[in-house]
Amino acid sequence: xxxxxxxxxxxxxxxxxxxxxxxxxxxxxxxxxxxxxxxxxxxxxxxxxxxxxxxxxxxxxxxxxxxxxxxxxxxxxxxxxxxxxxxxxxxxxxxxxxxxxxxxxxxxxxxxxxxxxxxxxxxxxxxxxxxxxxxxxxxxxxxxxxxxxxxxxxxxxxxxxxxxxxxxxxxx
Amino acid sequence: xxxxxxxxxxxxxxxxxxxxxxxxxxxxxxxxxxxxxxxxxxxxxxxxxxxxxxxxxxxxxxxxxxxxxxxxxxxxxxxxxxxxxxxxxxxxxxxxxxxxxxxxxxxxxxxxxxxxxxxxxxxxxxxxxxxxxxxxxxxxxxxxxxxxxxxxxxxxxxxxxxxxxxxxxxxx
Numbered sequence: 001x002x003x004x005x006x007x008x009x010x011x012x013x014x015x016x017x018x019x020x021x022x023x024x025x026x027x028x029x030x031x032x033x034x035x036x037x038x039x040x041x042x043x044x045x046x047x048x049x050x051x052x053x054x055x056x057x058x059x060x061x062x063x064x065x066x067x068x069x070x071x072x073x074x075x076x077x078x079x080x081x082x083x084x085x086x087x088x089x090x091x092x093x094x095x096x097x098x099x100x101x102x103x104x105x106x107x108x109x110x111x112x113x114x115x116x117x118x119x120x121x122x123x124x125x126x127x128x129x130x131x132x133x134x135x136x137x138x139x140x141x142x143x144x145x146x147x148x149x150x151x152x153x154x155x156x157x158x159x160x161x162x163x164x165x166x167x168x169x170x171x172x
Numbered sequence: 173x174x175x176x177x178x179x180x181x182x183x184x185x186x187x188x189x190x191x192x193x194x195x196x197x198x199x200x201x202x203x204x205x206x207x208x209x210x211x212x213x214x215x216x217x218x219x220x221x222x223x224x225x226x227x228x229x230x231x232x233x234x235x236x237x238x239x240x241x242x243x244x245x246x247x248x249x250x251x252x253x254x255x256x257x258x259x260x261x262x263x264x265x266x267x268x269x270x271x272x273x274x275x276x277x278x279x280x281x282x283x284x285x286x287x288x289x290x291x292x293x294x295x296x297x298x299x300x301x302x303x304x305x306x307x308x309x310x311x312x313x314x315x316x317x318x319x320x321x322x323x324x325x326x327x328x329x330x331x332x333x334x335x336x337x338x339x340x341x342x343x344x
Contacts, residue, residue: 023323030331037342041335061342064257065248066280067239076237085236095328097320100309101276106318107305108238108273114320117328126336127343133279137272137309146278148269148286151195156267156289159202163213164298170209170233171299 019093022047023117025055026093029070033057040128044070044094046078046087046111053090054078070094071102075109085172086110096123099130100137191265194219195289197227198265201242205229212300216242216266218250218259218283225262226250242266243274247281257344258282268295271302272309 022045029043039058046054056073060066071094079085087109097119098106106114120130132145141148163169194217201215211230218226228245232238243266251257259281269291270278278286292302304317313320335341 019323020325023325024327027325027327027331031327031334034331034335034338040344041331060257060344064251064255066251066257066344067244067248067277072239076239079236079238083236085232085238093323095331097313099276099280101273101280103309104271104273104276104305105239107308108271111318114318115323116320117323117325118332119322122329122332126332133276134309136279137275137306141269146283146286148288150291151191151265151287151289153192153195153199153289155196155199155203157294159199159206159213159267160290160294160298162203163206166206172212172232172238 014091019115022052022091022093023115025052026070026095027117029055029057030095033059033070036062038062039068041126042070042095044074044092046074046090046092048078048082048087048090053081053087067101069099069102071098072105075105075111079109088112091115096120096128100133186263191287194224194263194265195287197224198242198267199289201227201229202267205231205242208234210234211240213298214242214267216246216264218246218262218264220250220254220259220262225253225259239273241271241274243270244277247277247283251281260284263287268292268300272305 026043026045030041033039033043034041039060042058044056045052054074054077056070058070059068078087090111091113092111093115095117097116136144198215198217202213205211205215206213211232214230216228217224226246226249228242230242231240250259262283263285264283265287267289269288308316
């Protein structure tokens with residue numbers, strides 16, 4: 001596991017003291033969510049050019065939404081704040097190493113860099129384990145625990161063709 | 173790629189004609205979203221004991237939310253409808269093989285089974301490629317394209333300890 005030091009941040013021009021300040025804000029989000037029974041002890045903030053444009057704490061328990069991870073909520077709000085579906089120059093500070101769902105969201109959002117405080121082993125020790133999802137994603141789809149079965153229907157093929165020839169479509 | 177036939181569904185007790193009907197509903201969602209410029213040509217529905225409890229089409233363009241994939245929206249709504257963060261006996265019908273973010277969401281939601289109509293190769297041909305995310309997830313975190321750097325702060329460690337000893341916490 002790589003531990004942060006000043007030399008590794010030459011391309012961000014952000015001093016270590018600022019990184020720590022932002023990480024503390026992500027931790028504060030997590031404390032708030034946990035203590036108010038919103039969800040697990042996870043928080044995240046997204047910073048663009050020195051401004052916090054999105055933040056979130058885990059809300060799985062309060063909203064009954066299994067996708068309401070801190071990182072997903074912070075991304076959703078940062079995109080709403082900036083009115084764009086890409087966050088190319090933004091930095092994510094998250095309490096814990098993101099799960100595969102959140103990594104997927106981070107890549108779709110094109111976030112620039114991730115800082116995290118605790119890793120998946122730390123999370124596993126307190127009951128949050130995502131190793132099984134990493135393992136599943138590495139398998140061919142026919143070998144996964146949740147069975148995936150193909151149903152080929154002509155309207156599905158036509159649908160993709162209609163997208164391919166659609167005029168003035170927005171690409172994302 | 174496995175193609176559906178009657179023999180593979182003995183454990184669901186749902187006839188092929190019903191699976192096709194549900195898949196057509198997922199395709200209908202996708203057509204609606206695409207033609208109304210909500211997002212790409214993707215749709216999904218979630219069925220529990222013969223009842224559609226959640227549906228969605230891709231809304232990335234309209235909402236500027238990169239996490240607004242059809243499957244994520246259908247899961248979120250199905251959980252809202254049933255007021256639970258698990259969908260253990262639910263079946264997901266989705267137009268296209270889910271991306272890693274959506275697979276993560278599906279596993280967190282504990283969905284029982286997935287049916288899909290088009291696969292990731294079909295999606296790639298019309299400009300939607302998620303292979304890079306699968307590749308990234310398979311790498312050690314220090315080798316990934318989006319750099320991940322650890323910042324260890326004592327309040328983060330204390331946070332996880334507070335969760336571990338928290339009384340009456342909801343486990344999910």
